[in-house]
Amino acid sequence: MSDNFPPPPPEQPQPEYRPAAQPSPWAAPAGPPQKQRTGLIVTLAVGGGLIVAGAVVALVHSAMDAVQDSIALPPRSDTPYSEPYGEEPYADEPAPEPTATAPDVKEDVTITACTRDPQIGWQSAKVKVVNGTSTTASYHIGVEFLDKDGTKVADGVTGVVDLGPGKSVVEEIHGLGEVPRGTTCRLVDLTRMPTGD
Template sequence: MSDYFPPPPPEQPQPEHRPPVGAAAPSPWACPAPPPGKRRTGLIVTLAVGGGLVVAGATVALVHALMESVPDSIALPPERSDAPYSQPYGEEPYAEEPLHEETVEPVAPGPPAEGDVTVTTCTRDSLIGWPHADLKIVNNSGAPAAYIVSITFVDGDGSVVSDGIATTEEVAPGASVKVRAQGSGEVAAGTKCRIAEVDRHAL
């Protein structure tokens, strides 16, 4: 030791914090108590969270009460409106448009129309071999009429090999006209012409 430095003072015993009389001795594994400042901060946080939950619950209750107070006439859509195509199915059927009925032209009175047509010539074209029939139509009815005549061309065995149609405009009662029904396709010599159908329409 040096003569210039005095020796250090002896260590002073530290006072021990003893628990109060009758209290249980603290556990050596227990955490030390937090300082007073930290206890105050935890209390503030707890109060803030609790207050927020109370405010949220009050808001939810208020909204629920307002929704229940809304009348049913506002909350639900109207059952029926005047807008087009708003009619529910099953109540009243939509008005259906009437169907257009086909008009049938009246048939001129008098004897059967087949008696008005006569085949005057039944020939085969010498160049192309197509058949045709020249017809004479006499209106034997008592009213003006138009005619549609169907002709069939048959071979020697009676099989149809071609057909043709002849039409007329208005034919006065008792008057006559000449028309031709042209067949299509080449046919053999000796082909015959037959009247298949005659339509006479009164005008």
């Protein structure tokens, strides 16, 4: 018996096994495309917003009417204005004694020096404050610095707090900025406020 067998066929490479691909969780779902409802959603949102806004306007309008109705002003009078009547003292009560008038605040404050700094050209004023009243008082003092023509070129302010009756103090007030030679000082905006007994 002869060994004439045909040669074996050449080896065929075996296909490599690959698992089936899994769909990505971020991928669009498979299936027929759905209609988008964006237009419907926007229309409903705008319509709802307009309804809410209209309701708020109506509520505010009705609240304003209610408030306006509750605040009833008296009718205007055509009679001319007159001072209110003062209270008459009772017959058995003595009339109050007149009080002494306090001196004018201008009498309490005087400028003692008005100088221009030769180095920087800024003006300053020294003011003396004497409390001429019978009570403790606080002062607000303003000074204007005027050039030769009387035009204000700078100003400054200071204050004195709780100055006792008959007491005095000297304060210095500085203007900001350079001023010309020959600038003068003038008191302005003087106020005195009683702060004690």
